[in-house]
Amino acid sequence: MREFNAGYDWFDGMSADEIYAAQSPASGWQTETPAFRPTAGMDGKPRWADFADPLDAIGARAGDIKRAARGQNHERYSRFTPREREALGAMGLGPQTDRTKLRQRYSELVRRYHPDRNGGDRSHESRLQRVVEAYQLLRGSDAFA
Numbered sequence: 001m002r003e004f005n006a007g008y009d010w011f012d013g014m015s016a017d018e019i020y021a022a023q024s025p026a027s028g029w030q031t032e033t034p035a036f037r038p039t040a041g042m043d044g045k046p047r048w049a050d051f052a053d054p055l056d057a058i059g060a061r062a063g064d065i066k067r068a069a070r071g072q073n074h075e076r077y078s079r080f081t082p083r084e085r086e087a088l089g090a091m092g093l094g095p096q097t098d099r100t101k102l103r104q105r106y107s108e109l110v111r112r113y114h115p116d117r118n119g120g121d122r123s124h125e126s127r128l129q130r131v132v133e134a135y136q137l138l139r140g141s142d143a144f145a
Helices: 002-007 016-022 054-077 082-091 099-113 125-139
Strands: none
Touching (some): 099 125
């Protein structure tokens, strides 16, 4: 097998333009495979074959996934006001957070971003301020009652 591979030249018989096209990152994208066929059964979602550029197709699919996730999380986040949901995001917390987790996360973030803990580095000051404001809002929230 090693001998065969050593003597094999995939580009044998190709012109310079054909070699260049074969080495392109999008090479083979135009070739239809079962998973990428327009009839792949995606039920209204963007179909791979509708895009000339693979990155556009991936971006469209990712947008659908994000929209679906937002819909699933809506019920779990419904106990929080829009401002409280934004504050949870600023602290990197999810909808299942309780007061204990809130305090633990606040303590962790203050230690991480406070200039006294970072050798006087003040580059994280705005992030620290957002965390403090988020905690002040969330600690008085009725959602934790």
